Amino acid sequence: MRSSLHFLVAARQHEMAALEQLGKACSLVVAMSSLVHALQKERGLSNMVLASGGAQGAELLAPQRLLADAQIAHVRDELDRLGPHPSGGSGARLCNAIAYTLQGVAALPALRAQVQAGRLTPSACTDAFARLIAGCLSVVFEAADSANEPEISRMLVALFHLMQGKELAGQERACGTSAFASGQLQPSARAQWLHLIESQERCFEVFASLATPRVLVLWQAHMAGDTDMAAVERMRRVAHTASGSSLSRSWSADWFAACSHRLDALHGVETLVAQELQVLCLHKLQAQEQALAALQALPPGAEPAQVGAEGAEGSEAGMAFFEASAPPDTWSLDAVGAPALGRDILSLVQQQSQRLQTMQSQIQEARTALHERKTLERAKGLLMAQHQLSESDAYQLLRQTAMNQNKRMLEVAEAVLAMAALVPQTPAAPAGPAAAER
Numbered sequence: 038m039r040s041s042l043h044f045l046v047a048a049r050q051h052e053m054a055a056l057e058q059l060g061k062a063c064s065l066v067v068a069m070s071s072l073v074h075a076l077q078k079e080r081g082l083s084n085m086v087l088a089s090g091g092a093q094g095a096e097l098l099a100p101q102r103l104l105a106d107a108q109i110a111h112v113r114d115e116l117d118r119l120g121p122h123p124s125g126g127s128g129a130r131l132c133n134a135i136a137y138t139l140q141g142v143a144a145l146p147a148l149r150a151q152v153q154a155g156r157l158t159p160s161a162c163t164d165a166f167a168r169l170i171a172g173c174l175s176v177v178f179e180a181a182d183s184a185n186e187p188e189i190s191r192m193l194v195a196l197f198h199l200m201q202g203k204e205l206a207g208q209e210r211a212c213g214t215s216a217f218a219s220g221q222l223q224p225s226a227r228a229q230w231l232h233l234i235e236s237q238e239r240c241f242e243v244f245a246s247l248a249t250p251r252v253l254v255l256w257q258a259h260m261a262g263d264t265d266m267a268a269v270e271r272m273r274r275v276a277h278t279a280s281g282s283s284l285s286r287s288w289s290a291d292w293f294a295a296c297s298h299r300l301d302a303l304h305g306v307e308t309l310v311a312q313e314l315q316v317l318c319l320h321k322l323q324a325q326e327q328a329l330a331a332l333q334a335l336p337p338g339a340e341p342a343q344v345g346a347e348g349a350e351g352s353e354a355g356m357a358f359f360e361a362s363a364p365p366d367t368w369s370l371d372a373v374g375a376p377a378l379g380r381d382i383l384s385l386v387q388q389q390s391q392r393l394q395t396m397q398s399q400i401q402e403a404r405t406a407l408h409e410r411k412t413l414e415r416a417k418g419l420l421m422a423q424h425q426l427s428e429s430d431a432y433q434l435l436r437q438t439a440m441n442q443n444k445r446m447l448e449v450a451e452a453v454l455a456m457a458a459l460v461p462q463t464p465a466a467p468a469g470p471a472a473a474e475r
Contacts, residue, residue, distance in 0.1 A: 049329045055185050060318040062180040065115040067311040069173045072112050074304045075105040077207035080166035083152045084159045084211045088218030131179040138172035159215035195247035196310045202240030203303045209233040210296035217289035232429030243406050268295040409447050416450035
């Protein structure tokens with residue numbers, strides 16, 4: 038008959054297997070971070086080429102495409118390591134996100150051909166690349182949502198918000214590049230530009246609230262000494278306060294360079310988070326291996342006595358199961374080395390149960406930011422589809438309603454989604470590419 042110690046060991050083995058799979062998912066996230074950075078640069082240069090009629094950016098675009106292709110190859114290598122069946126409650130959603138992203142990667146040569154032939158507008162080019170990058174970010178989102186270890190989950194959520202904020206900054210680079218290269222800023226583009234500024238700041242706030250102390254120090258230093266951000270701010274003011282819609286075309290290269298340096302600096306912070314993430318995964322796996330070895334070192338005599346097996350002594354040992362005493366804190370499953378012999382196996386069960394409950398609570402806290410964001414995005418998308426609003430207008434409607442009703446935006450978003458489930462929807466005109474993406 039299998040003992041409780043057998044199942045304690047089995048529980049640890051399951052945790053180790055899940056942690057190993059999570060480590061592979063984290064490596065995929067790191068590769069996705071580099072791919073997103075390469076695609077963001079390619080998008081910016083593509084917009085410069087299209088907006089200037091081929092006069093600017095063409096000489097830089099071809100080598101940037103090669104860099105993006107190298108990152109795609111890296112992602113494919115990590116997918117091979119991940120295996121066909123990622124584990125965890127979000128395994129199906131993660132596979133779905135990966136499949137969607139690979140479809141976008143397969144369609145990338147066709148998009149590049151359209152850019153090369155000058156058959157796309159800068160706006161359409163931005164939307165197309167944003168769709169592919171959104172797929173990459175969805176992989177990061179699902180990896181964070183499936184993480185079963187609190188510290189790793191928190192770091193993945195922080196990385197997701199940093200990457201999302203950086204993507205919005207990349208879209209701002211594309212928006213500004215198009216405006217300066219074409220010499221005009223239309224009212225709709227102005228509203229979208231302002232929305233991108235506000236949205237990326239919200240993402241960076243969430244990231245800073247979840248970052249580790251080491252990363253936070255780097256982030257604060259980056260924010261304090263960001264000379265490129267000062268240049269970006271100056272050109273933002275010029276673009277949004279220019280008389281009429283006329284802009285100096287000569288600023289296009291300066292804007293692109295300042296935004297690119299800023300994105301490179303943000304990618305440096307991303308890289309540090311990714312490095313910490315990989316080191317953390319390794320340490321957690323080593324700790325699990327030590328804990329498993331400690332359990333496997335327990336002798337068979339460590340099993341609790343059965344009630345009635347040894348008279349009164351056996352009865353007392355059996356009744357210990359029903360006592361509500363707290364588990365002893367003099368022994369840890371994560372301690373290095375073998376535990377003291379003779380320790381009642383019941384205390385080990387209690388400790389492991391308490392540890393798993395604590396982990397689940399901490400994981401839930403780390404996921405809250407992800408699910409709040411998902412709810413807000415769903416509510417925005419619903420308002421955009423039903424009322425033909427732009428993304429910025431839908432967000433402003435949610436925010437204004439929250440202010441008027443003295444509620445959190447999350448509560449308003451939840452109410453919008455709940456009402457949509459109750460009220461029959463009337464057919465709406467097809468949404469544009471950006472709305473469909475979201």
